[in-house]
Amino acid sequence: MKQSLPPALIPRLEPVRLTLQAMADRMQDSLIGGAYSAIAREAGDGAAALFMPDGRLLVQARSLPLLLGSLIPALEAVLKVFPRATMRDGDGYLLNDPFAGGTHLPDLTLVRPIFLNEILIGFAAASLHHQDVGGITPGSIPPHATSIFQEGLRLPPVQSHRDGKLDPALKSVLAANSRTPELLLGDLSSQWSAISGGGRELGQLALREGGHYTALCNALIEQTETLTRQALLSCPDGVSDWEDMLDNDGIDDGPVRIRVTLEKRGNRLRIDFTGSSPQTRGPVNAAPAAVLSAALYFMRSLAPDAPNNAGCLQPLDLVLPEGSVVNPRWPAAVNARTGTVKLACNAIIGAWSGIASGTAAAANAGVAAVIAFAGKRANGQDYALTEVVASGAGGHAGGEGTSGISTDISNARNTPVEIVEARTPIRIEQYGFAHGSGGAGRHHGGDGLRRIYALAEGSGTVSYRGERHRHAARGAAGGASGSLSRAWIERNDGRVEILDAKAQFEWQAGDRLHVETAGAGGWGQSEYQH
Template sequence: AGGGGMNPARLPAALVPRAEPLRLSLQAAADRMQDSLIGGAYSAIAREAGDGAAALFLPDGRLLAQARSLPLLLGSLIPAVAAVLARFPAVSMREGDGYLLNDPFAGGTHLPDLTLIRPVFLGGELIGFAAASLHHQDVGGITPGSIPPHATSIFQEGLRIPPMPSHRNGLLDPQLEALLAANSRTPDLLLGDLSSQWSATSLGSRELQQLALREGAHFPALCDALIAQADILTRQALLAAPDGTGRWEDALDSDGVGADPVPIRVTVEKRGDRLRIDFTGSSPQTRGPVNAAPAAVLSAALYFMRSLAPDAPNNAGCLAALDLVLPEASVVNPHWPAAVNARTGTVKLACNAIIGAWSAIAPETAAAANAGVAAVIAFAGTGPDGRSFALTEVVASGAGGHAGGDGTGGISTDVSNARNTPVEIVEARTPIRIEGYGLAAGSGGAGRHRGGDGLRRIYCLTGGSGTVSYRGERHRQAARGAAGGAPGALSLAWIERADGRIETLGAKAQFEWRAGDRLHVETAGAGGWGQPEGRQATATSEGD
């Protein structure tokens, strides 16, 4: 992965003062796209949780600017744009065109994430692309919400869309619209969210045109300079760190079908101004749906590379110094037709593994493992009034303790930056009452600096009946501590039936429930840092 461009020092002296204002303007444009995308969405997973991402690209597919939003989707936009360009030459594109995809084997991640890409023109010349990805409530498959925890094939997960034209002259193709609606249990939400994606790319298109007009003929050179600047700053950060090799191993609880753990292994090798991240030794691709397509794993690598030089421009230059190795037919690079809907836990543990391996090279950055959980729960069914309901939410966990202090509890970490869905939204859109919500007190690992606590939620179905798909992690494999700190507590989930019976759930589960049944979820705590006896009595784990 990488980006090219000219050295900023080669810019004519008169242009150098214009580079930084352009960088800020591009970042602001991408952030405004993100605000438009989430603000205009219909489904709760998008509008409330913020499960979407927006970015701007150059005509050759290089990332120019991305919103400060959800790293899990931001990194995956890069392969999506590349997949569109590979199938549709730029010379065939016209103003008002749009392209849609979700195929994990052609630039996508998992099927609920639809990516819309719009070419941007100025004076008849292609000057870039505006792209927006959004998690949709339902795109078909064997379970409502399109995240079947026991899927064994991509064909069970929903409608698979290879890169294809979606819009012409600014209008959604009516035949594609009919196809999408026919394959979703919530067609109104799908089409509404897709319209929000088009609006976001329209805004991005206008802003990119305005910036190109403002900079005139110097616009391409300034964009190249910003990408080169990100490359240089990232390499400088690498040069400041010692050469070395670090390794880390973690494991998913299971693949959702079998009972065996799924190992994630990474070797990080730093030499001079280059970094190699190698997942050789990780599990072969699994029968269950925890496989992660390369576009998804790239998100973890991009997150880490951005962390090396956070002040660098947020573009393709951050990846130029990276060699990313994803073994074929592995859990981080599966072959078709692998199931992939539960890839979030895999990518989160992969990101944790990269950070852990890097700490062996740069010990001053060491921290205990984040909890590594973003539990995804899809609710669907029929309420007491006979009306159907559907809602998907993400439940966060905790951040690892570190040398500077306690980890924060109840927060999305690393590649996941989704918001917790407000209680009021859940109760307004479904016949579900939230009977408990707060930190899972004491779940963070003990240490001089405690790990952040996970979250607890109690859901009661007040009427009707329905189906729940639960996709969690860390039910068996705890987040480890560092520097003598203790591991975090495990995740827990169980059903309390209306008659008092208790049914314990594993990390991947699907079940039916009826009025009076309760779902209890407690996400894992993060690891603690340092020997617990060195802890100050006044410290807390909540991060307040």
């Protein structure tokens, strides 16, 4: 550790680490348990964390890496606009702007400063995927968007709460720009409750530890940095690259390259996305806050037993070329950034296997298909629901890949059939594995999932955002690639319409949506392969 801790305090480090982790996890449980929308309450599409007064990540929940990493630049964006000296207990700050610390517009991030005896001791923050924040399609994930202005309400960092109360004017703006205002306001209330509870607990911890609190927190961050640097030192130096392809950008019919080069020297690592495609017209662009999530996930994996804080990022140099698909210029569309970040994370892991060969694994399927349903029942009642469909994990030297699981930066849960059918007029006619979709090999890749949705009544709009319809997840060490994703509409008159990786369509009662997510790559040569 950079600063030696007095010997009498060393026994306090582990209890404080465990206490902080429990706090963050309770924040997460409160965030998800109090949410209203299915994408949050059932799928768990949210994240919570606590920070030091200077903005360093102190601890994050064990939840969704895709959002956890983005909380860091979100707080940085708030602190650029609102000086710490102006903050008071009960204040709150809200943002979703991808060009000011956000990821995509449905992810609203809420920040609360934490005070003890009028002294700022830290921040609590939570991000949540909201069902609808406006834009040209229900669910605010239009697969054909070409501008951020088409994707919904964009909020730079604004003060949202005073004395613990949501500003009435902002509340009206939020409600007026959502097709599901009751869900948005309910979910935002859950965010405020979660970070308020986390803030209270952080204050109690600081009170118990007294004047040693800051030193203990700094020591935990330094401990994580030390362990991460030691993990890097244990691996050989080297340079390795990896390339993958998005099927298209939703507008132009051509692949989008994700290229990364890793350079490991001593106890530092450079992750460089130079060579990735220029920013696209369609919405697969990923803001820097989103790509940081992939880097944070990987850096945390180097020393998984270390405290869960910002120390893991200290040895990292992250290069995101401006004007590229991983760092687009305003006003690029960004709502479909999940596939980009997943393939970016896959690419980092793939490139790392070229340096640390003992970690070699085949590519994960790299798919988290997001489907937004909205429409009217036969009685005219509106409905809206978004869900995430997982895929498979890559085979590896230690065994087969897991089927039907969220991997790397994804960690969304399955939305139960009962919830889908209770909240919408959609019936799930089939739900299981897409058997045989994982790549063959000594250790098979994990299979994707297969679902059939049937609209029982009324009509509606569906936004489908998938990946791997054209470019399969690669095998490793002689293993075969996984199968491609597929999606199609079976109309009630028997016609079949094949869907591309990004699609939007209208459907009527009796129509069926078939979705099969891709399989992951296999590892090693099998005796049955030729």
